Amino acid sequence: MTTSEIQALNTIVDGWSESRPGGLLCNPAPQGAIIDCTFITNEWFVVFNDGRETLQGYDTRDDAIEAYAAAMRLAQGGKMTDATLVNTTLAALRMASNELYHRASSHDGDGRYTCAGSGICPKCTVDDAIAKAEISIKEQNNAVHPE
Numbered sequence: 612m613t614t615s616e617i618q619a620l621n622t623i624v625d626g627w628s629e630s631r632p633g634g635l636l637c638n639p640a641p642q643g644a645i646i647d648c649t650f651i652t653n654e655w656f657v658v659f660n661d662g663r664e665t666l667q668g669y670d671t672r673d674d675a676i677e678a679y680a681a682a683m684r685l686a687q688g689g690k691m692t693d694a695t696l697v698n699t700t701l702a703a704l705r706m707a708s709n710e711l712y713h714r715a716s717s718h719d720g721d722g723r724y725t726c727a728g729s730g731i732c733p734k735c736t737v738d739d740a741i742a743k744a745e746i747s748i749k750e751q752n753n754a755v756h757p758e
């Protein structure tokens with residue numbers, strides 16, 4: 612629900628607006644940011660107005676919003692909840708994994724390579740581990756905080 616997301620962002624720093632429902636989010640305040648998505652990879656990123664390092668590599672806008680909120684809480688000296696800490700860590704691991712390249716196992720003679728897959732390709736191995744960690748953490752969280 613877009614409106615509640617903007618309200619939540621405005622409780623951190625007032626002045627958020629969005630280009631269209633589900634689209635780019637922007638806040639021109641000094642502590643604001645731009646939360647947007649790349650055309651090529653469809654990954655969401657956060658560009659801070661105060662010049663701190665850009666956060667990138669999020670699958671969804673919600674993930675990018677959470678990363679911005681976590682960064683602001685940290686900057687404001689707030690204590691992070693376990694869930695926020697875990698999400699921030701997972702986001703950092705995803706960014707690190709995006710620096711890796713898939714390792715080819717074979718090619719079809721036309722120059723197209725097939726990835727060697729999890730267990731051999733470092734990127735696939737790391738991505739798998741992150742995905743499994745995320746599922747496990749969500750299951751534990753649901754067990755502690757049933758909906």
Ligand SMILES: [Zn+2]
Pocket residue numbers: 712713714726727728729732733734735
């Ligand atoms: Zn791979």
